[in-house]
Structure formats: structure tokens, C-alpha cells
Amino acid sequence: NESCGAFGAMMRTLTFSFSRRYRVSDMMFKHIRMKVHPAAVDTAKDKSNKQPSSSAESVEKMNSIIGDLLLATQKDDICNAVAAAVDEFCHDDVEMHDEEIRAGAPSALYKVFLLSSSNFYVPEATISDICKCLRHLFVCSDKVAYEVHRSGVGDELISILTQGVEQCLDGTWKDKDHDILEHSLAAIINICYVPSVKIELGTNFGFDELCTSIFDFEYHDLRAIVSTIMADATILSGDHSNLLELIIECCDDKSFKVREIAAHGIWQFSARKCYKAGLAKNHFVRKALLRLLEDIHSGCRVHAAAALYELGAGEESLTKLELVDHANGILFGRLVKVMETDVSPNAKLYSARAIKHMISADTVNLMTKRTDLLRVASSKANDSTETLAVKKEAVKILKRLVMYSNA
Numbered sequence: 001n002e003s004c005g006a007f008g009a010m011m012r013t014l015t016f017s018f019s020r021r022y023r024v025s026d027m028m029f030k031h032i033r034m035k036v037h038p039a040a041v042d043t044a045k046d047k048s049n050k051q052p053s054s055s056a057e058s059v060e061k062m063n064s065i066i067g068d069l070l071l072a073t074q075k076d077d078i079c080n081a082v083a084a085a086v087d088e089f090c091h092d093d094v095e096m097h098d099e100e101i102r103a104g105a106p107s108a109l110y111k112v113f114l115l116s117s118s119n120f121y122v123p124e125a126t127i128s129d130i131c132k133c134l135r136h137l138f139v140c141s142d143k144v145a146y147e148v149h150r151s152g153v154g155d156e157l158i159s160i161l162t163q164g165v166e167q168c169l170d171g172t173w174k175d176k177d178h179d180i181l182e183h184s185l186a187a188i189i190n191i192c193y194v195p196s197v198k199i200e201l202g203t204n205f206g207f208d209e210l211c212t213s214i215f216d217f218e219y220h221d222l223r224a225i226v227s228t229i230m231a232d233a234t235i236l237s238g239d240h241s242n243l244l245e246l247i248i249e250c251c252d253d254k255s256f257k258v259r260e261i262a263a264h265g266i267w268q269f270s271a272r273k274c275y276k277a278g279l280a281k282n283h284f285v286r287k288a289l290l291r292l293l294e295d296i297h298s299g300c301r302v303h304a305a306a307a308l309y310e311l312g313a314g315e316e317s318l319t320k321l322e323l324v325d326h327a328n329g330i331l332f333g334r335l336v337k338v339m340e341t342d343v344s345p346n347a348k349l350y351s352a353r354a355i356k357h358m359i360s361a362d363t364v365n366l367m368t369k370r371t372d373l374l375r376v377a378s379s380k381a382n383d384s385t386e387t388l389a390v391k392k393e394a395v396k397i398l399k400r401l402v403m404y405s406n407a
Contacts, residue, residue, distance in 0.1 A: 058096075062088060065174040069108035075121045078112055082129045085109065089133045093297035096141040106153050109133055113160050116169070124173055126182060128238055131164065131183035138190035145191070154191055159186050244269060244285075251288040256297045263292045265301030280319040286326045293334045299346040304336055305350035312357030321362045332358070333372060340376045343407050352380070352393035356400060362403035373397075 015085075065088050068081040089100055113130045116122040134157060138145060148154045161184045167173045168181040175181055248270075250262030264284065269275045279285045294306035312320055324332045332355075339351035355377075359367060367373055380386050380394035 017395045066104050066108045069112050079126050082126050085133050086129045090136045098144040101144050128179040134187040135183045143256040248288050260299040263300045267303045267307040270307040276314040277319050290331045299349045305347050309350050309354040312354045317362040320358045320360045324358050336372050336376050348390050356397050359400040
């Protein structure tokens with residue numbers, strides 16, 4: 001009954017949105033594109049350069065497709081309406097997605113998803129296309145994504161997409177090529193870039209178990225998507241420690257997308273006070289971070305350095321010592337190397353900050369014996385070509401070394 005009530009309220013909202021006169025000028029505003037992991041964007045069949053012949057024609061066609069989705073109740077009507085929606089909505093124009101969402105496309109797709117999932121005659125390819133449309137629609141501006149969440153539609157979409165994932169896992173849907181699973185998860189990720197929706201997902205009962213089940217698939221895009229969800233979950237309150245082992249495993253994945261997001265996950269774990277000491281003392285975490293600092297992809301190095309920055313900021317001095325002394329100083333030496341030579345300014349900056357935070361009464365003797373650290377810090381502090389932020393951190397490193405040496 002609650003579900004029906006929510007659906008009824010949503011449909012009333014949709015009817016109002018769809019029946020009012022749609023004006024393109026209402027949809028134009030300055031927006032910030034959402035950060036979407038590459039694995040969450042299907043570019044194989046995108047119409048990336050899609051341009052409407054005119055604003056009026058585009059709006060008319062869009063409203064016609066949304067209307068067809070709303071009216072479709074039989075198999076053929078649903079399949080035809082969804083096929084047209086794929087052609088219309090699967091592109092990467094953020095402003096157009098904003099217009100499509102505000103015109104009611106997510107609610108219309110929600111309606112046909114409900115009908116299709118309960119109609120055994122609707123082919124799985126059509127269900128996959130519905131998920132694909134939702135996946136693309138939410139590559140929209142943060143402002144519009146938040147509006148969707150406030151309307152309640154975002155919650156409903158998360159619910160049905162999660163049910164779709166479960167039906168793939170329990171065999172209700174065969175999903176031989178993992179298309180439904182992939183598009184559903186990617187859509188969840190894109191919707192969940194709204195923080196309040198992310199909180200609801202992360203605190204949902206059974207969320208960890210769902211991620212763990214999906215992670216068993218030997219399919220790189222799915223692993224990347226799941227590791228994205230896991231990384232986001234670590235930002236939230238609640239205990240997600242059972243996901244740490246999976247995230248560490250992701251650090252060795254063949255796909256750099258998976259490794260980068262896994263590094264981001266460790267970073268998010270490290271930022272939480274309740275995990276700092278445990279992670280810093282965890283040999284496997286330190287080992288994973290060392291590998292990530294040596295990764296050829298800069299995103300992995302940035303996140304690894306950021307994680308060490310957070311771990312080094314812990315209050316326990318002996319914890320800092322474990323970081324500095326890991327593998328006879330190899331981890332710390334790699335951090336110094338990143339600060340010195342990395343092509344990424346962010347990797348340099350986070351490495352410098354991590355080094356600064358690791359200086360303590362228990363580590364200063366080890367650090368002052370490292371000629372590489374003293375050379376790099378002195379060089380960066382006086383390097384006119386270096387960024388101001390890195391130069392400032394280098395100066396702070398030298399000052400802290402002197403302070404603790406004289407203590």
C-alpha cells in the first residue's frame with residue numbers, strides 16, 4: 001500500500017509536470033557537471049554529438065516520447081516506446097538531460113520499468129534499455145539531480161533498480177550478457193551522486209551483502225561499478241568494515257578504473273576517525289597503498305597519497321611510525337618520490353601533506369636520516385617552477401623536522 005501510495009503521488013507530480021506548458025528558457029541555468037566514473041557511462045552507442053534541429057522540435061519530440069511511455073501498457077507499446085526513448089535519451093548532453101528529467105522522463109521510465117518487471121512477455125532487452133536510459137539521464141547537473149531526489153522519484157528509482165539487481169542475481173532474469181545488471185548499477189551510481197540519496201543507499205539493510213554478491217562476477221565494468229558504490233558507502237555513518245577486504249582486492253584489478261576507485265575507497269575509509277589507527281596498522285592496506293603509489297595511472301597515485309595523508313593525520317605517534325617504517329621505509333620512500341617527480345600536482349601535494357603529518361616524536365629520527373627527504377623538501381621549498389601549495393608544504397615539512405629534532 002505504501003508503494004502504491006508513493007507511486008500515485010509520483011504520478012500526480014508527473015501529470016502536473018507533463019501537462020504544464022514546457023518552456024526551454026525555464027531549463028537554462030548555470031550547472032556543474034556531475035563527476036561520473038568512466039565505467040558508469042556507456043559510450044559504445046552514444047550519440048555524443050547529438051544536436052536538436054531546433055528547440056521547439058526537440059521539446060515536442062521529447063514530450064511525445066514521454067507521453068508514449070506513460071500510455072504504454074501492452075508489450076508492443078512498451079517495447080516501441082522504450083526503443084524510442086533509447087534513441088532520444090542516450091547521449092551525453094548535460095543540459096538536454098536536465099530538460100528531459102524536468103519534463104518527467106525518470107517518472108515515465110519508472111512506470112514502464114514496473115510494468116515490464118511484472119510482465120513476463122516483455123523481453124529482457126527492453127528492461128535493459130530502460131535501465132540504460134536511466135543510466136544516461138542522470139548524467140545531469142547536480143541541481144536537477146537534487147530536485148529529482150526532493151520529489152521522491154529518486155528514492156523510487158533506487159528501490160526498483162535495486163530490485164532489478166536482485167532479480168539478476170537470483171536468476172529471475174537470465175541477463176546473459178550482464179546488461180541489466182551493469183546498467184542498473186551504473187544508474188544507481190549516477191543517482192547516488194546526490195549526497196542524501198547516497199546516505200539512504202549506504203544505510204540500507206543488506207547493502208553490503210548485495211555489493212559482495214555482485215563483486216563475484218568476473219566482469220571488469222561490473223567490478224568497477226561495484227567498487228564505486230563501495231567507495232561511496234565508506235563516506236557514510238555505519239559499519240562497512242566488511243567491504244575493506246573487497247576494496248583491497250580491487251587494488252590489484254587488471255582494470256585501472258577499478259584500481260582507481262578502490263584507492264578512492266581506502267581514502268574514504270582513512271578519512272573516518274574510527275578506522276584510522278586500524279588501517280595504518282593493517283599490513284595489507286599499507287602494501288596496497290605502496291602498489292597504488294607505483295601505479296602508472298595518476299588517479300591511483302593521487303588517491304593513495306590522499307589516503308596516507310589521512311592516515312598520517314591520526315593522533316597516535318606509533319601509528320605514524322608504522323607508516324614510515326613499512327617495508328624498511330620503502331613506502332615512505334615512494335611517497336617522497338611522488339612528491340619529487342609526479343606529473344600530477346595533486347599527487348605531489350597529497351604526498352607532501354602526508355609526509356608532513358607523519359612527522360612526530362617517534363618518527364623524526366628516522367626521517368632526519370633520510371637524505372632523499374631532506375633533499376626533496378629543500379628543493380621544493382625553493383623551486384620557482386613548483387606550485388605554491390607544494391612549496392608551502394615543503395617549508396612546513398622542514399620546520400616540523402627542526403621542531404621535533406629540538407624537542
